[in-house]
Amino acid sequence: MNDALRAGVSARLELHIAAKQYVAASGARHEVLREIVLSLGEGEVAAILGPSGCGKTTLLRIVAGLDTDFDGSVTLAGKGRSHPPKMGMVFQEPRLLPWRTVEQNLLLAAPGASAAAIDRLLADFGLSSHARHFPGELSLGLARRVALARAFAVEPDILLLDEPFASLDARLAGSLRHELAKLVSRNRATTLLVTHDVDDATELADRIFLLSQRPARIIGIVPIETPRSLRSPERLAAIGRDVIARGVGPER
Amino acid sequence: MNDALRAGVSARLELHIAAKQYVAASGARHEVLREIVLSLGEGEVAAILGPSGCGKTTLLRIVAGLDTDFDGSVTLAGKGRSHPPKMGMVFQEPRLLPWRTVEQNLLLAAPGASAAAIDRLLADFGLSSHARHFPGELSLGLARRVALARAFAVEPDILLLDEPFASLDARLAGSLRHELAKLVSRNRATTLLVTHDVDDATELADRIFLLSQRPARIIGIVPIETPRSLRSPERLAAIGRDVIARGVGPER
Amino acid sequence: MLRLASLALFLVIWLVGTFALGERKLPGPPAVAATIVAEARSGALFANVGITLVRVVLAFVLAMAIGSALGLLMGRNRVADRLGDPWLVVLLNLPALVIIVLAYVWLGLTEVAAVAAVAVNKLPNTIVTVREGARALDRGLDEMGRVFAFSRWKKLRHIVLPQLAPYLAAAMRLGVSLIWKIVLVVELIGRPNGVGFEIGTAFQLFDMPRILAYSCTFVLIMLAIETLLVQPLERRASRWRLRTA
Amino acid sequence: MLRLASLALFLVIWLVGTFALGERKLPGPPAVAATIVAEARSGALFANVGITLVRVVLAFVLAMAIGSALGLLMGRNRVADRLGDPWLVVLLNLPALVIIVLAYVWLGLTEVAAVAAVAVNKLPNTIVTVREGARALDRGLDEMGRVFAFSRWKKLRHIVLPQLAPYLAAAMRLGVSLIWKIVLVVELIGRPNGVGFEIGTAFQLFDMPRILAYSCTFVLIMLAIETLLVQPLERRASRWRLRTA
Amino acid sequence: QAADTIRLAILKTGTFAWELAVMRAHGLDQAAGLDIQSTELATPEAVEVALNAGAADVIVSDWLWVSRARQLGDKLVFYPYSSALGAVMVPQDSSIRTLADLKGKKLAVAGGPLDKSWLLLRGAAKLEGLDLASQASIAYGAPALLAEKTLQGEMDATLNFWNFCAALEAKGMRRLVGIDDLLPKLGIKGRPALLGYIFREDWAQAHPRLVDRFIEATRQAKERLASSDEEWQRVAPLLGANDPATLAIFRTRYRQGIPRRPIAQEEEDAQALFSILANLGGKALVGDATELAPGTFYKPAS
């Protein structure tokens, strides 16, 4: 299904990073990304797996347009002709406005959302009783859920997720994974999902990109042709083993 | 082995929380913890599992003496007669001093540590090349590792860990789990480990405490009698299934 | 309650001081209060305090508005900072007297000159404080605003201003007090009315009770504004901050 | 470079202003420079600037040390805040003149009185600024320090002071400038030397070039201190902050 | 025999500073057995603060101030120093010819609403049916600033202190009327000295000979200043001018201001003047007093 739709649709995200360097406070330069080429169509989900500190967040920041100091280019196209595309992002830390309540945080990011939509979203994320709390009164897991809900609230065309399910218990993570799948197919959002969890990747992604140690290069691409809804636990386990075998899994 | 040592040693941590309430900015009160009784001996590791937002961090803060506004009591005893006991803690966020380098952050927390010890620790955590970086120049995973290394650096008698392996890739998490096991047996540190990862719990804990939804109560205690070094993958999987069956696992 | 008690203590210490030093060296609260009443009866108090307050408010609004904008700009933009910095140092360290005299010489002995001189004296202080705040702005939240396509105004209102709040609070508190100090000099040198003018005249006669009467009236007004306006507002604005144990 | 260019621009505008308004209304840079040279030749410049600087430094150190300590206390402790607050408002809003005159009358026309008067005038400003900083302190880092058993001093130096740095920077910049403004009044009213005395005397004779000469000398000193001392230090202290793109 | 110490606080730009310079140049102080230690201050108020703070034995100010202090229990005394009073200055080509012409004009008044010269000017104008305070537009301000403003033409006229008037006169402005010229109209016979040396009564009693020697020494200095152009060259830097024409004007005005009448006469005029001023200035000026406080004038033993 995904495949069928993807065909004939112009690419939504074209990324080419020839090189990305950071200059540390000490003045030292180090390279973080090298030759990353990536092209995603409308509604396609790419998972990015790589060792801690390799450059995944940097990659997302470049896609989001937050870091323009690199060699290469990013092109984002909006839905239909709408430009710029609506973007939703979950940062690695919640990045909520501490002086606004949970509800206000959502509404500020998604001014177009109806009160009913916000309420439904809060309910889906188990946040109903926290709508009027300030972020400082939330646990980290709750705050991360708010950040995820915020990205959902904007009904994005482009969705950038940096470990969206970290700090959540397994049951909750599973349910939110489900919500994410629903959103992506509803909105046909082009999604980049950074994660350390192989299950996240196998359940959600259309393609999995494996990154090397710093400077990160793409060392493998695992395409998953089976549509998300049809993936069986056995199929997922098999893909997971494949991914782990390629060198980013839990075994030494 | 753990069992043998535990016998005849006076308890190192006695915790009794009759109730813990928060007052929100809006003035509303809500109860977070109720009737938590917990007693850990020297060198014992307790894992705490519970749904997101149930009160785990609150529990750790009370043990650390950071929150004294609760009904109940905490007693910590130092190694031998040393009082107060040396404490090491990994907060849920890194909480590094942004204006000090990685190395300085470790040395400030553990002024007694030798340069060689710090270097070894940094190497173990894959941080050698970041010793002179400021926290702002680290990825979240790197920062969390620094926070973990800091807790290790003090050679603590009491170790409080709030999801220490979140945001790390599986391979790294495995290796750091191993380091933690080494530290605990070397220092005989009494350890409270909050985690969402059943593997963390089964691999490291002597007892697993399962918490309910807010207000959190203890709804199950899973003791693991097998010494850490002798636990087989099969044994762990069995315990994991048990834990999941009791209602905190990944399935719905 | 604590504040009231503390204020009462202040009055007691003042009384004791008067007892010890004598009315001539430190007129006591009763003498000062009597003078306040007498000045109020004659209407002079209201006229003078009123006109001074108008000048204070005008200069305050001017200096805060322009100063905050410039401070924000200089804190966030390196080029603006480098360009503006020497001017800032100059303005900051020019004696108030020089600015006042120049203003009067250029703009005439007018109300405009008086208010302008005061505002210009306060301006660099606002800039310096707000600039520090702007430099300390959280980059993460800024990025969040960009990703979620916050408009300029939304960013300012919901991301920037809340972070600047403590700096603005400091700038405003200091602002009122500095402006008030300078208004006095401005009135002393070239205005025919106002509290500063009255204090200057009283000073020529070494009429301490009258000096203190006018000073205390203003202090009382500021105490009232603090208690009834500023602190409730501040409490509201910082509700999100957790009460430290 | 930008700073130098900006300074040059300032001089040009000044020159043009002089051209437009005439030397009488705005003495030009050459006239002022000539006066500076003449005053320097006679030695008066160094003597006056020197003594004023000594007073500035003494009052600055006093006010910053006491003010920072009190500000920190009031920012972190509610009771101290409630107790100190009214005194703060009083001190903040007492006219400089009143404090100065009282200091002179009580302590005599002495150096001690002069420096004390200046320090007391600056004190509340430091308190207000530092208090805001203390209120905004990160609770997470504080807890970290407690868990890892940081000593009082270690906490202060490594946790608290770096967070207060921007507030202290603002307090210090404003401090020097406020102190300098008040030293002028203090010298005007009761010291037989110093820049304020000279400017006061020059004002009596409406000798604008001399007023500007002394003002500019101090401004130049402050510019030098900013460029050679403060800004390099500041750059060092904020190395950890990421350069914003 | 060692010289007796006497501490003065003087206005650096004031006339007392000139006198002192002459005194020192000719060793008049040593001759009188005086060791004069002077503190130069920048504003008139500073000088008063100095006496109040106990940092000076003798200053120069007016008898109103002394009377008021005595009223409040501070036993100060006054000895005449100068009868020079301010004047109203107008531009040379001004259409203002008489006091009455000030009506509706912009008048700059140095020293504020309680300035003695200003009160006297108002009193005199009132006799002609003109209420200057309401019928002219008044700008109060610092004397130097007002002098400058009048030169610039922003003000039609200025009432200023005599030394500023002398400077304005030297710059070509016209003297409309001197305040001392108005005194007869107000019923004052002579030219009373408003300014005087001021010191504490108990201090004077403790050093009776010292005060008299000091007064004598200053009198000699005054005579020299009054009679010699050379002396004016000496003090030229102190008054910020050095061309002979300006100095000549200063000298003339200064000489007119030297008090030469017996104390009793001064006191009598002062009492008369007091009630006039009290009338015009009201409570703000004189407090609760209705007449010059007794003992205001110092009477030398000899």
Ligand SMILES: Nc1ncnc2c1ncn2[C@@H]1O[C@H](COP(=O)(O)OP(=O)(O)OP(=O)(O)O)[C@@H](O)[C@H]1O
């Ligand atoms: N300062 C506070 N004021 C009010 N409520 C608070 C405060 N801190 C925490 N809470 C609430 O208490 C509950 C427990 O918080 P806690 O941080 O202990 O959860 P947690 O179990 O650690 O969750 P997580 O797994 O997400 O980290 C949450 O519902 C949170 O909203």
Ligand SMILES: Nc1ncnc2c1ncn2[C@@H]1O[C@H](COP(=O)(O)OP(=O)(O)OP(=O)(O)O)[C@@H](O)[C@H]1O
């Ligand atoms: N501002 C910066 N200055 C210098 N180095 C930086 C900066 N930001 C990131 N780095 C470095 O770049 C590398 C990649 O960082 P990035 O945050 O992209 O890693 P990541 O893959 O997201 O890691 P994690 O899984 O831990 O989140 C890290 O080694 C980090 O130390």
Ligand SMILES: [Mg+2]
């Ligand atoms: Mg990352």
Ligand SMILES: [Mg+2]
């Ligand atoms: Mg938690």
